[in-house]
Amino acid sequence: MNTSIEKQVTRKIFIRLLPLLICLYIISYLDRVNVGFAALTMNADIGLSASVYGWGAGLFFIGYCLFEVPSNLLMAKVGARRWIARILFTWGLIATCMAFVEGPKSFLTMRFLLGVAEAGFFPAVILYLTFWFPARYRARIVSTFMLSIPISLAIGAPVSTALLQLDGWMGLKGWQWLFIIEGIPGMLLVGVVLKYLPDSPKHATWLSDAERQWLTTELENDAKAHPPQLDSKASIWKVFCNPSVIALCLIYFCATAANLGLSMFLPQIIKQQGFAGMEIGFIAAIPYVVGCIGMISIGFLSDRFNKRKIFLIGSLLLIAGGLGAAGWLTGSNIAIIAMCVATVGIMGCKGPFWPLPALYLSGSSAAAGIALINSVGNLGGFFGPGIVGMAKDMTGNFESGLYVLSGMALFAVVLTLVFISDRGRASKKQPAADALPVRT
Numbered sequence: 258m259n260t261s262i263e264k265q266v267t268r269k270i271f272i273r274l275l276p277l278l279i280c281l282y283i284i285s286y287l288d289r290v291n292v293g294f295a296a297l298t299m300n301a302d303i304g305l306s307a308s309v310y311g312w313g314a315g316l317f318f319i320g321y322c323l324f325e326v327p328s329n330l331l332m333a334k335v336g337a338r339r340w341i342a343r344i345l346f347t348w349g350l351i352a353t354c355m356a357f358v359e360g361p362k363s364f365l366t367m368r369f370l371l372g373v374a375e376a377g378f379f380p381a382v383i384l385y386l387t388f389w390f391p392a393r394y395r396a397r398i399v400s401t402f403m404l405s406i407p408i409s410l411a412i413g414a415p416v417s418t419a420l421l422q423l424d425g426w427m428g429l430k431g432w433q434w435l436f437i438i439e440g441i442p443g444m445l446l447v448g449v450v451l452k453y454l455p456d457s458p459k460h461a462t463w464l465s466d467a468e469r470q471w472l473t474t475e476l477e478n479d480a481k482a483h484p485p486q487l488d489s490k491a492s493i494w495k496v497f498c499n500p501s502v503i504a505l506c507l508i509y510f511c512a513t514a515a516n517l518g519l520s521m522f523l524p525q526i527i528k529q530q531g532f533a534g535m536e537i538g539f540i541a542a543i544p545y546v547v548g549c550i551g552m553i554s555i556g557f558l559s560d561r562f563n564k565r566k567i568f569l570i571g572s573l574l575l576i577a578g579g580l581g582a583a584g585w586l587t588g589s590n591i592a593i594i595a596m597c598v599a600t601v602g603i604m605g606c607k608g609p610f611w612p613l614p615a616l617y618l619s620g621s622s623a624a625a626g627i628a629l630i631n632s633v634g635n636l637g638g639f640f641g642p643g644i645v646g647m648a649k650d651m652t653g654n655f656e657s658g659l660y661v662l663s664g665m666a667l668f669a670v671v672l673t674l675v676f677i678s679d680r681g682r683a684s685k686k687q688p689a690a691d692a693l694p695v696r697t
Contacts (some may be wrong), residue, residue, distance in 0.1 A: 311646020349443020400556025
């Protein structure tokens with residue numbers, strides 16, 4: 258293998274694509290979860306109970322799930338550039354309009370529509386990255402891309418709480434300014450996506466013919482070395498009934514329930530411990546700063562040792578242990594450390610998880626399968642906050658909700674042990690992939 262051209266091509270692709278994609282997902286994820294900070298004052302202003310807020314926060318994922326698969330299939334037809342731009346504009350518009358909810362009904366409606374608008378973005382990016390990077394790079398690339406999540410929350414926590422201080426400016430509440438100011442960037446970046454995001458390597462004018470040929474050959478070799486269980490012509494029904502795909506859906510469901518169950522209520526959990534104002538924002542950022550380190554480290558190690566399953570199991574155990582300890586230690590500042598442990602697992606599991614679908618699927622079946630895994634998995638984003646909200650209303654605290662989320666992570670460990678294998682193990686003859694500037 259020509260390691261010189263490998264380093265040259267992978268570094269060029271990384272620099273050209275990843276910063277823009279990370280920026281888009283930071284905005285996307287912040288628009289999805291900033292409702293957790295808005296809730297500090299919004300719930301009282303528009304009359305939302307903890308249960309209604311919890312189910313409403315999670316209702317995003319119902320709309321997301323229903324339109325995920327159609328959205329990803331359309332992306333495969335019309336091209337990544339135009340379809341991602343369309344998603345970007347509609348979610349930015351609706352995220353901004355969240356500022357004008359007036360009660361439970363409008364809150365529930367707008368959260369559902371925000372999910373519909375954003376449906377397809379994440380699986381489109383995951384599929385898109387498989388067009389550009391050989392398999393041996395994908396865990397670290399996915400981990401790098403998904404740094405967007407802890408970065409968005411680490412930045413968004415203090416920024417969102419600061420925006421709440423604009424309460425009364427120009428006659429609007431602080432939570433209304435939060436939605437407006439954080440929603441507008443999505444619409445502003447549409448032109449950037451249309452100009453700078455190529456649909457595939459053959460549309461990348463910044464790749465030379467030799468570089469494009471090297472990448473094409475590498476991707477073809479990956480496909481030959483590890484043929485998927487279902488090829489590109491497999492029916493959508495056959496994809497949806499595949500046991501491994503179903504297991505991946507359920508694993509991601511449990512991980513997402515833990516993720517959103519924690520993040521949607523984290524500001525309120527911290528507030529319950531006696532903190533207020535900007536203190537909540539800065540403390541809420543701590544677990545996600547730690548999560549950044551865990552995400553990159555686990556993704557790198559998963560690639561280095563080519564062991565997806567064991568690192569996925571390890572991450573899920575961190576989630577279970579961290580959330581269980583956070584529930585047990587609620588009311589103590591030590592609970593923040595437990596939440597940091599859980600967040601390392603929540604963020605870290607994504608690197609070893611997302612290369613797995615490509616071992617079972619290819620072509621259009623991959624578009625449908627990845628969308629299915631993400632959409633069903635993201636239903637966990639509906640149930641996670643709902644469970645925590647119900648627990649809060651019934652018991653007056655968050656402990657029992659955290660225990661349920663911990664149990665779901667343990668269930669995901671069992672599913673991984675039984676149904677998932679590293680059957681796509683790379684050849685020992687392949688040199689270590691060290692061309693990307695993403696190591697930690």
